[in-house]
Structures are given as structure tokens and as C-alpha cells.
Amino acid sequence: MRRRDERGSAAIEAAIGVPAFALFVGLIIFGGRTAITHQALQSAAADGARSASLTRDAEAARAAARDAAVASIANQKIDCSGVEVTVNTTDFTKPPGVPGSIAVTVSCRLNLADLAVPGVPGARVLSETMTSPLDTWRER
Template structure:
């Protein structure tokens, strides 16, 4: 007669293998969600900044307005960036009235991912978006 196998301790072994894999899986889901949410917010901030810059009459005012609009947009969406860089291309403000022109804004956000501590996930990630907005063709600009 054969004795049935003793299965004591098998649940502990299964947990030792399964729990870390599950935690890693959840960490990757959080990483993907946070990255996607931040990317969408940065695209929105870039569009808001480009629109705000295109409404100004001078390139200096456009830069200031774009920077302010991008910061406000990210704050309104509750996005916490390690640093935010707003680059405004206002070279087409020099075009004569009657010529088509546009202003382009790039917003870069360094997303903090250090709290995830998932193997293979960097401590931060740079997320960037660029948007262009037309400047009124018949509006005076300087």
C-alpha cells in the first residue's frame, strides 16, 4: 500500500513564487497608467501653452504666456513633475502682417517614478509634447 503524499507547506511555496510576480505585475500596471496619464497631461499643457502664446502680440509676451499656461495646466491636472521645461519657438512673430505664421511650444516633464521600485523601471522618465498654433494673419505683431 502506498501512502498519500504529504502536501504540507506547498501553499507557502506557491505564495513565495506567486506574490512577488503579482506585485511586479501590479507595479508595471501602475507605471503604465502613470506614464499614460502624464503624457496626456503634457500634451494638453502643450496645446494650452501654444494657444496662449499665439494670442500675444510680441515674442517676449508669448514666451511668458506660454510658460505660465503650461504650468497652470499641469497644476490643474495635478501632475507632479520633477522639473518642467517649456520651449517656445517665436521666430515666426517676425513675419510681416498678411503672411501666415505660427508659434510652436514644447513642454517637457520629468516624471518621478522612484516610488515604484520595480526592477527595470527607471527612477524618472522624460515626457515631452510639441504643439503649434497659428498666429492671426492680419494681427499686428512684433
């Protein structure tokens, strides 16, 4: 009985295993970056909505929301470009005594080009929306 020669089997296992492991790690990083960016955008939208809800008119609300959202994203140091802040101020036209809210949507392009994982795009646009109530009895 002759024993099989197993020389070179470790190299074959490494040639198959290392790329698969690298792909797995890349997908974990992709998921983590996406989740962290979603959370950061949600926080920025909440900050923007809260700041906008404290203002007296729609124009001031848009400016306050944009400033708060951009500052929040900058403070969290996420790799976002092309930050867009959209503010729905239609409830400012409601008369006092009628409940209303303000909605802020923050979106940005997340850079993923450094991952170099097959099937993962070089960038991805992410968006989050949050609302905050307007004071029902305040003059608008």
C-alpha cells in the same frame, strides 16, 4: 499505493505568485502614471501654445506660454519636477498675410522612485509639443 504529501505547496505557490503579482501591479501603475503625465503635458503644451498665439510679439508669447503651461500642470496635480517650457516664436517675424504658427514644448521629470519595481527608473523625463496658428492678417 502511497499518496504524495502536499503540505507546504501553498507556501511555495505564494512565494512565486505574490512577487510576480506585485511586479505586474507595479508595471500597471507605471504605465498609468506615464500615460496620465503625457496627457497632462499635452494639455499644458496646448494651453501654452494657445495663450502664446494670442499675443503680439515673441517676448510676450514666451511669457504667456510659460505661465499657461505651468498653471495647467499645477492644476492637474501631477508629480512633475523641473518643468521646462520651450517656445518657438520664429513665425512672429513673418509679414502679415503669411500664415504662421507657434510651437510650445513642455517637458518635466516624472518621479517614479516610490514604485520600487525592478527595471523601472527612479525618474523619467517626458515631453510633449503642440502648435497653434498665428492670425495671418494681424499686425505682428
